[in-house]
Amino acid sequence: MNTPPSPPGAQRTDGSSVRIGALVPLTRPGWVEAGQHLLAGLELAVREVNDAGGIGGRPLELVVRDTAADPRRAAAAVDEFARLDVAAVAGEYHSVVARAAAARADALGLPFLCSSAVLDALTEQPTEWVARLAPAQSHGWQVYADFLLGAGHSRIAVATQPSVYWASGVRILREYLAPRGGTVVELDVHALGPAAVCDELVGHRATALLLLVGHPDPAVPIVRAVRRDRRLAGILIGAPAGQPEFPEWAALLGGDGAAIPFLRYLPDRFGPLGARVGTALRERLGQAPSFVAFEGYDTVLVLADVLRAHAADEAGAAEPWSRVAVEGTRGQIRFSRAPGIGVRQWTWAPTQVVDRDPAEPDRFRILHTG
Structure with a gap:
């Protein structure tokens, strides 16, 4: 050191x-x-x-x-x-x-x-x-996992791309959800187009799909496909990495981009x-x-x-x-040493799970805090 x-x-x-x-x-x-x-x-x-x-x-x-x-x-x-x-x-x-x-x-x-x-x-x-x-990702994504469980979601599908960041997210979710009765199935978007992702969601009986993919592509086409598939009318789409935070998301997806929970680091x-x-x-x-x-x-x-x-x-x-x-x-x-993290860390910035209000997509709703 x-x-x-x-x-x-x-x-x-x-x-x-x-x-x-x-x-x-x-x-x-x-x-x-x-x-x-x-x-x-x-x-x-x-x-x-x-x-x-x-x-x-x-x-x-x-x-x-x-x-x-x-x-x-x-x-x-x-x-x-x-x-x-x-x-x-x-x-x-x-x-x-x-x-x-x-x-x-x-x-x-x-x-x-x-x-x-x-x-x-x-x-x-x-x-x-x-x-x-x-x-740290492990902190924020565990807060997000608590939100999923609290909302009744235990069968989770994740649409993923190859990346150290996305792979870390999958591991955090799987390790946190498994002892609490949750399951995580990975859907590789390099091998599956948006329509095939929808078929996989139906086959796995997933109640939530998390977008661990880039923005705008392939996140936007996947959201559009899921929103238009009648078999998936009740599924939750989530984006813990925060893709819906910025105006471009709403501009590209309109109402389809609402009600997609994501993490942000602001106080109530x-x-x-x-x-x-x-x-x-x-x-x-x-x-x-x-x-x-x-x-x-x-x-x-x-x-x-x-x-x-x-x-x-x-x-x-x-x-x-x-x-x-x-x-x-x-x-x-203030900064301290957090277990398993090699840098000085603010533990922690305020953490929220929020989404865009379907009735008013420019307005954010706070769904969970941690």
């Missing part, structure tokens, strides 16, 4: 800016809407930090690189950030991409605060260089900071901010706290995350 002596860019004493490298998916095949929301939160917080005097009088500067959901591109960006002498790395939405960035940041001794990726195994070994705001009610930031993010985005936008904002709040603490006390930089106590938009943020 490496122990960081200090954030590199924070060591300067001249009037130059303090740089934060931001990893964001802004082009396909990355989830562009998620990237736009993440960046909006990062940028808003940077502006507010600078309006409040920056870091010891020095302005905070965001150096943005598009990952396009490519792990190699993210790793190369971290290398570039190191050459640019950034104080820390922030961001990323896709778990497999964040894992590559975390490995590179750990190897280079560069602090990385992961905003939104949830894969438990973000690093191969414990490290003090990396911390994460988003709940915001405090004053969250409410103010939510208003500012709505103005910035021109639409309701997703939980990802709040994750971006909170990321900069945490990093600003870490960098200010280092400027005041270099000796405290050896364990930067352990000293954090920041009031974020969704509650107080």
Whole structure:
């Protein structure tokens, strides 16, 4: 395990800016809407930090690189950030991409605060260089499994694609549901088209189908096929990874995209900071901010706290995350060691299961909290 002596860019004493490298998916095949929301939160917080005097009088500067959901591109960006002498790395939405960035940041001794990726195994070994705001997948998806069981669903089918992230999700669901009387059957969408998925659902007598697949394709065609199959009129479609969160989902599917529960990481009610930031993010985005936008904002709040603490006390930089106590938009943020997770983790961000209201698809209903 490496122990960081200090954030590199924070060591300067001249009037130059303090740089934060931001990893964001802004082009396909990355989830562009998620990237736009993440960046909006990062940028808003940077502006507010600078309006409040920056870091010891020095302005905070965001150096943005598009990952396009490519792990190699993210790793190369971290290398570039190191050459640019950034104080820390922030961001990323896709778990497999964040894992590559975390490995590179750990190897280079560069602090990385992961905003939104949830894969438990973000690093191969414990490290003090990396911390994460988003709940680990095992936490969030167990909350989702509790929702399924509470709603009376024990025969679960999952439409899957090859991915470390999706495979991890299947394992979490299977291991959590099995002792509670639940079963999980996998449907490989590379081998099955939407119509064949419907046939499999009927054959397995599944009461719920979870979409562990990419968006918009093949998620959207599968939803359309299931919604139009009279044999499956009573089946629940779910999307724990959050595909229905963004407006593109509703635009593509209309009413078919409603009543599809997903995970999001917001409190049931915001405090004053969250409410103010939510208003500012709505103005910035021109639409309701997703939980990802709040994750971006909170990321900069945490990093600003870490960098200010280092400027005041270099000796405290050896364990930067352990000293954090920041009031974020969704509650107080502190980091700890969670069992089985090698990074410093906020345990936990508020977790909800929500869906779009069929009567008003732009409105979200809270179905379960955990």
